[in-house]
Amino acid sequence: MSSRTEKICQHICASTSDSSFSATKMAYPITATCIVGVNGKPCGGGSDAGNQCGGEVKFEQTSADLCTITWDLKNCGAPGPHGFHIHEKADFSNGCMSAGPHYNPFEKKHGGAEDEERHVGDMGNITVDAEGNSKGSFVNTLIKLEGEYTVVGRSVMVHADPDDCGKGDHSEPGVNGKTSHTTGNAGARIACGEIMLA
Ligand SMILES: [Cu+2]
Numbered sequence: 001m002s003s004r005t006e007k008i009c010q011h012i013c014a015s016t017s018d019s020s021f022s023a024t025k026m027a028y029p030i031t032a033t034c035i036v037g038v039n040g041k042p043c044g045g046g047s048d049a050g051n052q053c054g055g056e057v058k059f060e061q062t063s064a065d066l067c068t069i070t071w072d073l074k075n076c077g078a079p080g081p082h083g084f085h086i087h088e089k090a091d092f093s094n095g096c097m098s099a100g101p102h103y104n105p106f107e108k109k110h111g112g113a114e115d116e117e118r119h120v121g122d123m124g125n126i127t128v129d130a131e132g133n134s135k136g137s138f139v140n141t142l143i144k145l146e147g148e149y150t151v152v153g154r155s156v157m158v159h160a161d162p163d164d165c166g167k168g169d170h171s172e173p174g175v176n177g178k179t180s181h182t183t184g185n186a187g188a189r190i191a192c193g194e195i196m197l198a
């Protein structure tokens with residue numbers, strides 16, 4: 001109930017600021033935060049037993065074209081790369097599964113975070129250390145916290161497996177492990193959360 005109210009309020013605030021800023025110059029930086037967690041239900045069809053992945057992801061849009069993403073996540077499972085994306089919705093009614101596909105307003109194929117052909121939501125991989133934790137930051141040129149293609153109100157997703165950045169097996173689109181051009185074969189969804197202005 002309360003999260004629903006917050007969501008409605010956020011939409012009102014966002015549309016109000018859009019119209020009031022449209023005639024003037026947008027003031028940077030714009031900041032947002034996302035608390036990610038397991039969100040209640042096993043994700044991705046696999047066993048989710050023991051999954052406690054969670055932490056915070058921060059966004060800072062510093063100009064019309066640049067957004068810095070910084071993360072601090074714990075208990076992310078196996079050491080190595082794990083797919084890291086913005087998904088279309090912050091709907092966690094069926095855990096992270098109900099958050100929809102990668103945010104892709106321009107109908108591109110899946111790619112890496114710096115590829116020409118990529119979803120807006122493609123942030124590549126985070127690197128998980130031997131203790132299961134990951135910290136880092138990078139600068140992205142498609143992610144916006146304002147305007148028509150804002151990611152505010154959408155979700156950050158952490159996956160169980162590496163993202164192949166669109167260069168892997170795409171022999172059976174729709175089948176996990178063989179659908180590189182849409183998901184990067186990043187496997188189960190182990191943590192997610194809503195991106196909110198901060
Ligand atoms: Cu994803």
Ligand SMILES: [Zn+2]
Nearest residue numbers: 102110119122
């Ligand atoms: Zn993608």
